[in-house]
Amino acid sequence: MYQVLARKYRPRNFNELVGQNHVSRALTSALERGRLHHAYLFTGTRGVGKTTIARILAKCLNCETGVTSTPCEVCPTCKAVNEGRFIDLIEIDAASRTKVEDTRELLDNVPYAPTQGRxxxxxxxxxxxxxxxxxxxxxxxxxxxxxxVKFLFATTDPQKLPITVISRCLQFTLRPLAVDEITEHLSSILSKEQIQAEQDAIxxxxxxxxxxLRDALSLTDQAIAYGQGEIHHQDVKDMLGLIDRTIIYDLILAIHQNQTARVSALLMQFRQQALDVSLVLDQLISTLHELALLQYLPDLSLKYSAEINQKITQLSQRISAQDLQLYYQIASKGRADLQLAVTQEQGFEMCVLRLLAFRPLQPNEVPLTQVSAQSNAVAVAPAAESATAQPEPVHPVVSAEDELEAETAAINPPVAEPSSDDFLQDEALEVAEVASPSEPDHPVTTPAEAASAQMIFDPAADEVLFDLDEDDRADQPATQEEASSDDFLFDEIAPLPETAVAQPTQQPAELAAPVSSVAQPELTHPQDSSPQDSLFAEPAPMPSTNQPVVAAVDNTAIPRADQRLMPQDILQLPVQSLEGEWSVEKWxxxxxxxxxxPAVQELAQHGLMTGQIExxxxxxxxEQYQQLLNSQLQHLEAxxxxQWPNSFxxxxxxxxxxxxxxxLQQERKVRAYQRAxxxxxxxxxxxxxxxxxxxxLQNIQLK
Incomplete structure (x- = not known):
């Protein structure tokens, strides 16, 4: 009679045990040294060897050669255990004997000595x-x-056991077997059975x-029957309802390269084949995991055939690590939400579309929303390619399709514009609003000029944002001392004379803040840089007829000493020697x-310190600050x-x-504002x- 592979090749000693080395090592050592416990608990998922190890342990305890870790396999006791007829090995299925009466009946026979064994x-x-x-x-x-008496317990759910039972046992947790271990064991068994099998199928x-391992042997039996005595990769895929891994690779590559037509064709193929989309999504997640492992831990990656290894290696080199993490997170979230969708097919397709929608930008791509925003916004950008060419105004009536085509063609290579959030996060040095009293909608320059411009005009906010290249920032003159950001914190800008420009309405932040990756410009002195190194390129000559006259700033309000300084230099506190008598500058x-x-410094700036420093x-x-100072006076004294222990x-x-x-600070702010x-x-x-x-110019802000 035919015996299934799972029973025929059940391990009969610890040497034949596949995996679980930590369990076999502990039990072998205990048997050899005679340190035997009276109760053992084996936990783990199905088919990992819990019952098998318990039977091997029972055989080791009752072998006629003595208590040993290597039973003889020839004595009547060993044969009886292997055949399941040993009278002193009482196997009980707790699922069918759950009542307390069954347990009491079992315990009634515990005091009696064994009939045949030890x-x-x-x-x-x-x-x-x-x-x-x-x-x-x-x-x-x-x-x-x-x-x-020895008790051997096996369970797949140890959480349901009372802690009082667990504490009375030696617990061994059996781990699931690795794919490589199962593959090697199956290959050995199929070789003994003389069955032809493809490695990819195994x-x-x-x-x-x-x-x-038991599930693997059962599937092997099924595959042998399905393949009429042989195991082929395609037969295994058809039997298990799996899809070809290459289709998953094609789907990931099409998503990463934004090949919408290819993604659509693959989704249609999944529909026509009526595949289980949950298995497809599982395969997609597993492939993303394998790609990430191949990038960082190639030794832990799974072993495929030469063809699949080559394809997955190429795919792992095309997709960056951060992109893989994003894809994995989206796919895992989609797997969790699959049961919430109306149908599983709908949930799977939405997950794929989400992967396509949120994929990272490639180096040669620009977001469509950004291009649309640029086409709807009014960009003011005089041409800077030629010093002699005059800008040609473009009529405002231009179709959106033409603008979109022209702007997309002008970006070569395209550069992703910083978002509004980036401008809010970066510490801008200059923001000036351009308000036109006569023309609310200004003509747009050519798309090439708009792409290369260093100013972007937002019609909603009437704001011009100035950007400066890294080369321009590198050419700016450095001050003798880098100003601390704490020195430039101030609350508001004092009112300016009527001859100066309008006062800013927002509270400025740090003036000399560090420049982040989306850099904002520094104010440069025109006399310290050449036209090529100035903040903006030299403009083309403008027509001389009927040009409006711009009101100039009244330079008489700016002290002569400030006319060669930058605003951050004006705000810089001069270094003081903290010795002798207090002065307002030293204080x-x-x-x-x-x-x-900050609270103590706020109070300190409204007062004066006199007397000797030490x-x-x-x-x-x-007097109005008395109540506030009483709560902060101890910090000032400390x-x-x-710094001066003898001070009082x-x-x-x-x-x-x-x-x-x-x-003094307000006076410096006014001077710095006028200079800016x-x-x-x-x-x-x-x-x-x-x-x-x-x-x-309105609302000039120093930050």
Whole structure:
């Protein structure tokens, strides 16, 4: 009579055991040293060897040659255990004997000595199925059984066992077998059976077994019957309802390269073949996992045939690691949402379309939404290719299709424009709004000029954003000392004279903030750079007839000493020698460069410090700040004593008539603002814009 492979090739000793080396090593050592426990618990998924190990252990305990880790296999006891007729090996199916009466009947026979063997072994399979009363009845005997009794428990769900039972056993967790281990074992068995099998087919069976050797052997029996005595890869795929892995590779590559027609054809092919889309999605996720492993851990990657290995290697080299992580996350989320869709086919197709929609941009691509936004926005960009060419205005009436084609062709290679979020996150140095009183919609320049322009005009916000290349930033003159960002924090811009430009309405942030990847420009002095190194390229000559006159900035309001400085230099605090008597300059320099909290520094700038620095000091501050200062005074005293241990602080409340650090800071802000406005009006590009559109600069912000 034919015997199935799972029973015919069941391991009969620890040497034949496939995998589970950690269990066989522990049990072998215990048998050789005579350190035997009275209860063992074997846990793990189905088909990994729980019952097999329990039977091998029972054979080792009762072999007529003695307690050994290598049973003889020839004595009557070993043969009886192998044939399942050993009288002292009591195998119990807990799933069919869950009642407490069954457990009591079992325990009634425990005190009696074994009939044939050395030990009476109780092998209880699926022990988690026992009832709570059965476990309670078993506890006392399980803790202190007779010397001739051994309990062997096997379960696939150890969480359902009471902790009182687990604590009385030696627990061994059996792991699922690796695909390589199952493949090697199947190849050995098929070789003994003299059955022709393709290696890809064996690997596919091993992967489908999901770590269970019994499932793999059962599938092998099925594949032999399906293939009429042979195992072929295509037969295994048809039998298991799997698809060709190359189709999955083609689908991933088509998604990554944005081949929408190819993706559509593959989805239609899946529909026509009526495949199980959940299996297809599982295969897609497994392939993404394999690609990621191949990039970072090639030694752990699965072994395929030479053809598949070559294809998957090429695919892993085309897709970056971060793209693979994005694809894997989207596919895994789609797998979890598959049951929420109206149909599984709909959920699978939406997952594929989501992969296509959220795939990363390739180097030669520009987002369609960005191109549409550029075609709808009004871009002001005088041509900078030739110093003598005059810009030719384009009529506003242009179709959206023509603009989209022209702008897409002008971008070569295309460069992704920074998004609005990027401009909010980056610490911009200059933002100027261009407001035209006469022309709300300005003519658009040519697409080539718009693509190469360094200014983008947003009609919704009437705002011009200035961008500066890395080369231009590198040519900017550096100051003698890099200003600390803490020195340039201020709350508001003081009102300017009527001759200056309008006051900004937003609170500026740091003036000398570091430039991020989407860099914003620095203000440069026109006298310190050549026309090629200036902030913007030299504009083409403008027509001289009927040109509006731009109101110039009143330079008389700017001190002569500031006319050669940058705004950040004006805001820079001069270094003070903190010795001798306090002055307003020393006081401001000390507290703005100290570790005081912003709240204490805010109070400090409204007061004055007099007296000696290293002795008695008197802090003068208006009375309205008394309540706030009382809660922060200890921090100010601690900071002074930390730097000057001999200092002694007194506080005097009253009107402060002298110049305070706050008024000094406001005066510096006004000077820096006027200097920034002057530099902007001196820029050739800004002059050209203002003259061309009869505009004016508003809301200049120092950040």
């Amino acid at each position: 030990f009476k072994v109780y092998l209880i399979d699926e022990v988690h199925m026992l009832s709570t009363h059965s476990f309670n009845a078993l506890l006392k005997t399980l803790e202190e059984p007779p010397e001739h 690997w596919q069976i091993a992967e489908s077994a999901q770590g269970s 401001e320099y000390w507290f703005r460069n100290s570790d005081l909290s 002795a008695e000091s008197v802090f003068h501050i208006p 900071a002074l004593k930390q 602080l007194k506080v005097q409340y009253g009107q402060v008539t002298e110049v305070t650090p706050y008024s 406005s002057e530099l902007l009006h001196q820029e050739p590009k800004v002059k050209s814009l203002l003259e061309s559109f009869d505009g004016e």
